[in-house]
Amino acid sequence: MPEVLVVDDSKVMRDMVVACLRPYPESHFTQASSGLEAIEQLSLKPYDLLVLDLNMPDIGGIEVVEFVRGQDHLRNLPIIIVTTRGDEASRERALQAGADRFMTKPFTPDSIQSAARTLLEKTPAEAPRG
Known part of the structure; x- marks a missing residue:
């Protein structure tokens, strides 16, 4: 079951990302509203x-x-x-800092689902950045 951490200071945007990724099989979502909270969550369990x-x-x-x-x-x-x-x-x-994908808002559910699927189903060496 994939563990996904969604970080955005807007609750509406966090909820939107979760709704878009919800179809991904058996995912579990944790939300954080700030960068500091994200770092705290990343220290509590693996994602x-x-x-x-x-x-x-x-x-x-x-x-x-x-940091990651x-x-x-x-x-x-x-x-x-x-x-x-x-x-x-x-x-x-x-991307130079180390992000694997860069998407602008507004995004389509298909685009974020596709990016998540690619990254979750491939090993880090196989997943192209962009």
Whole structure:
């Protein structure tokens, strides 16, 4: 059963991501409303996927990605960035920090489901970034 951590300061957006990913077989979802809360959740139990916003009030998404990639036990955790920032600089920065996918809001349920499926079903070496 995949464990998915969804991080966004907007409850509506968190609920939307969960609703879009709910069809994925037997997933369990944990929600966090800030980067700090995400880091706390990541220390409590293992996750199979992290869906993360960039813009948060305390610790931003890029910093969370850098934290995850700096931890040996989290290094291979797949990360999907979902953000309102559609500029190329934000995309490049997120991918260079270690995000596996970069999606802009609004997104379609199919697009986030496809990204999650690809990342959950492939080993980290097989899952292309982008």
